[in-house]
Amino acid sequence: MIERDLHLWITYGLVAAAVLTFVSLLWITAPYGRHTRAGFGPSIAQRTAWIVMESPAVFVWGAIYFAGTHALETVPLTMAAIWQLHYVQRVFVFPFRIRSQGKTTPLAVVGAAIFFNVVNAYVNARWISELGAYPVEWMDRPSFWIGFALFVVGLAGNIHADDVLRKLRAPGKSDYQIPRGGLYELVSCPNYLMETIEWIGWAILTWSLSGAAFALYTAANLVPRALAHHRWYKERFPDYPRGRRAVIPYVL
Numbered sequence: 001m002i003e004r005d006l007h008l009w010i011t012y013g014l015v016a017a018a019v020l021t022f023v024s025l026l027w028i029t030a031p032y033g034r035h036t037r038a039g040f041g042p043s044i045a046q047r048t049a050w051i052v053m054e055s056p057a058v059f060v061w062g063a064i065y066f067a068g069t070h071a072l073e074t075v076p077l078t079m080a081a082i083w084q085l086h087y088v089q090r091v092f093v094f095p096f097r098i099r100s101q102g103k104t105t106p107l108a109v110v111g112a113a114i115f116f117n118v119v120n121a122y123v124n125a126r127w128i129s130e131l132g133a134y135p136v137e138w139m140d141r142p143s144f145w146i147g148f149a150l151f152v153v154g155l156a157g158n159i160h161a162d163d164v165l166r167k168l169r170a171p172g173k174s175d176y177q178i179p180r181g182g183l184y185e186l187v188s189c190p191n192y193l194m195e196t197i198e199w200i201g202w203a204i205l206t207w208s209l210s211g212a213a214f215a216l217y218t219a220a221n222l223v224p225r226a227l228a229h230h231r232w233y234k235e236r237f238p239d240y241p242r243g244r245r246a247v248i249p250y251v252l
């Protein structure tokens with residue numbers, strides 16, 4: 001089998017995994033954060049978990065990317081910088097800002113995330129620097145700039161939404177408050193909405209099945225979690241704003 005076929009089958013595998021993940025997570029909420037519960041084996045500190053499980057998206061991704069023959073060309077390099085903008089923030093900034101005193105994440109969740117990030121690194125980095133074709137004219141396409149704009153809006157919105165949550169909790173505490181203001185007036189999880197928009201932007205700017213598979217997986221992972229968060233908020237806070245939806249304003 002030539003590598004292009006192998007890559008395509010793994011990408012199809014990611015699409016299949018997205019469908020499976022979506023259905024599974026509607027039944028079993030991933031046991032981390034507010035949904036942490038017994039029965040999922042040993043755990044490690046939440047901050048360490050974030051760093052360890054997301055690191056492959058920086059380092060394995062970078063190694064696969066630089067093994068590609070187009071790695072030093074303008075458009076692949078630009079795409080690599082865009083990808084790393086998100087993941088350097090996720091690995092080296094986000095975990096050090098969250099207020100995660102006493103919080104743990106099961107190793108099973110960490111292991112699953114590492115596996116996903118390694119496969120996703122192969123699917124996306126290999127496509128960008130080896131199997132895809134990204135001449136410099138790629139940047140003349142409106143799709144590149146539309147995707148880039150969505151990515152930037154999604155990234156900024158995701159970081160802002162996570163920041164609002166962080167400020168709800170005093171240092172050293174582990175309590176929860178009702179988030180308010182901005183997009184929080186419309187949905188319970190603007191951070192998930194914005195993260196999904198970000199990766200839809202990536203799919204559009206790379207105009208690739210690889211990017212589309214990751215965007216689909218992100219939605220499959222985060223929409224059920226947003227529904228679980230939304231249910232949890234409504235159960236926990238009797239005064240939770242009634243008109244607020246889970247993740248898509250006015251819809252879901």
Ligand code: NDP
Nearest residue numbers: 033034098099165166168169175176177191192195218221
């Ligand atoms: P959450 O919204 O569940 O939590 C984010 C942080 O805010 C946590 O530290 C959480 O604490 C805290 N927090 C949440 N709600 C409240 C509240 N009401 N009051 C006080 N503190 C609160 O997000 P996740 O932890 O699931 O995800 C974190 C980031 O990672 C997000 O930006 C998300 O988009 C991204 N992500 C991306 C995925 C992908 O598939 N691409 C998959 C998963 C996450 P605690 O942990 O104690 O609940």
